[in-house]
Amino acid sequence: MTGTLYGVGLGPGDPELMTLKAARLIGGAKVIAYPTLAGGSSFARSIAAGHIVPGVREIVMDIPMTVDRAPAQAAYDLGAVAIRAELDAGHDVVVLCEGDPFFYGSFMYLYARLRADYPVEVVPGVSSVMSCAAVAGLPLAARNEVVTIMPAPELARRLSDTNPTQILPPCDTLVVMKLGRHLKAVRAAIEGAGLIDKAIYIERASTPDECVMPLSQAPEKAPYFSMILIVKGADPWL
Amino acid sequence: MTGTLYGVGLGPGDPELMTLKAARLIGGAKVIAYPTLAGGSSFARSIAAGHIVPGVREIVMDIPMTVDRAPAQAAYDLGAVAIRAELDAGHDVVVLCEGDPFFYGSFMYLYARLRADYPVEVVPGVSSVMSCAAVAGLPLAARNEVVTIMPAPELARRLSDTNPTQILPPCDTLVVMKLGRHLKAVRAAIEGAGLIDKAIYIERASTPDECVMPLSQAPEKAPYFSMILIVKGADPWL
Structure with missing residues (x-):
């Protein structure tokens, strides 16, 4: 055996x-x-x-x-x-x-x-996606909303292909994972798409080093264990 | 207090x-x-x-x-x-x-x-998405792959708007949740997109009533607690 x-x-x-x-x-x-x-x-x-x-x-x-x-x-x-x-x-x-x-x-x-x-x-285990939403106090998706999860290196790759308003996929909630050295490019893309005011930056969720802040205030350099949440739907709330 | x-x-x-x-x-x-x-x-x-x-x-x-x-x-x-x-x-x-x-x-x-x-x-808790992947033995995403999660009612709504090859969002892994009465329409859309051979149907994952099977063999009626996983990337494997 x-x-x-x-x-x-x-x-x-x-x-x-x-x-x-x-x-x-x-x-x-x-x-x-x-x-x-x-x-x-x-x-x-x-x-x-x-x-x-x-x-x-x-x-x-x-x-x-x-x-x-x-x-x-x-x-x-x-x-x-x-x-x-x-x-x-x-x-x-x-x-x-x-x-x-x-x-x-x-x-x-x-x-x-x-x-x-x-x-x-x-x-299976609790994903950092759910943990980030919990610490940010931000419901990820309600009812029939569409959620897309995209690693930052893929977003950076698309940025070099096309223009910033087209690289973000159409969805109600966008999760950008694995920021690391791509944070600056990702932030520029999110600004270009007019979504900076909805973007929350979370670092090392659920650990003693946890940080949560608006993306507009995030540091220039991000660790691998960081993420951006963009919840566009107003739907979750009522 | x-x-x-x-x-x-x-x-x-x-x-x-x-x-x-x-x-x-x-x-x-x-x-x-x-x-x-x-x-x-x-x-x-x-x-x-x-x-x-x-x-x-x-x-x-x-x-x-x-x-x-x-x-x-x-x-x-x-x-x-x-x-x-x-x-x-x-x-x-x-x-x-x-x-x-x-x-x-x-x-x-x-x-x-x-x-x-x-x-x-x-x-935060373990999502049924991760539980379904675990029981199906199907890695959801590797490296820089993009995952989209779409509730079946939204997919059904899009089906009534446009043609079946356009309703599925571009991504490496597609998760269709909350099948219920929409299973038949969802299956038709997945067939239309040529993805039926990659689609796995999972019902009540992690419970005693759990079922896992190819979507092509799934029953006509699905409960609310059911899901389809479509992992397109060959990337996870090596």
Whole structure:
């Protein structure tokens, strides 16, 4: 009998926004696995820390941050080999995932490598999108409104193709994730579309470093864990 | 000192997909509030049931299901009056919300009525979108892919305006929620757009009645708690 691979969503950062199921699986795990970025500490492990039992085996995948995808994929290859060895020995492996495993999560790279050979269970988590809306006090969508979620690098790519009023997709609520170095370009696009007054900037929602402010007052540089919410509909309110 | 209004997300249905924070707040609540639909039982209360303590006061808002919005809004008016009385007496009120409170959630109607006068905290929950992706084994989005979430009634409305190839928004991943009586029209639109082979139908994800199947095999009638996922990107996989 092989072990089961669990992809466990940990939520946006506040350890209390983890699900009961995630806490149970982490607390019972003999083997956990998680990525670190370029030798740094693991945000995912820090969220889960209070539930990890002493003596657990930890498979750490150090993911290089390069524009070329090959080095990161090679790191997932290595991680998958180590996870395979545990699963083949009949041990379950709990992969720690920030937010939700299948929503812009790196778990899918392990899933792609292992799902054909082992039982896999994905435990969904609270997405940072919902957490940002909660801390901003901004209902995201009501009734039949359309929500579009766009990573900032895609928005920046479109900006270089066309004019700023056409790059934002038609929708009632627009969520721009993964701002990082693209914040300035994204802000210009939002200004160009006449939406700056509706744009809220949120950084590291649900963590001690959380910031919420109008986009017009946001700093020049944003971390990766930041987001802009634009809710156009007046509909949510009554 | 007035009490605090909590809008607490309960996740998609499996009580174990509730957050630790939601479980703590419900377990400590002396007053809870929740909607029921047209005299039926409350799905939200059933998710939370294992954490509700004996002797809690329950504010039940019976929401009529009518096309006209006024009767439902009158029911939220009544609920808000009852909640106000508790908050004014210094009691916290925990509002039970299926999924996430600010993502197509009825909590926003109470929020609109009460937020100016009382402290409010929104506790985000696992959305059914993430739960459906998890049970379907289908990563929703990777890297810089664009995700659009559209309620089925809006899709049906567009169908009556224009031709089926134009009603689906351009995106890498399309999520169609709240299928209900619109399933047939939605399926026709997806067939018209040549996307039927990529469309997965999911009903009541994470509950004992969960169903997952290709949209091409889905039943003619869908419940409100059902969804279609269309992931076009090949990108997630490697």
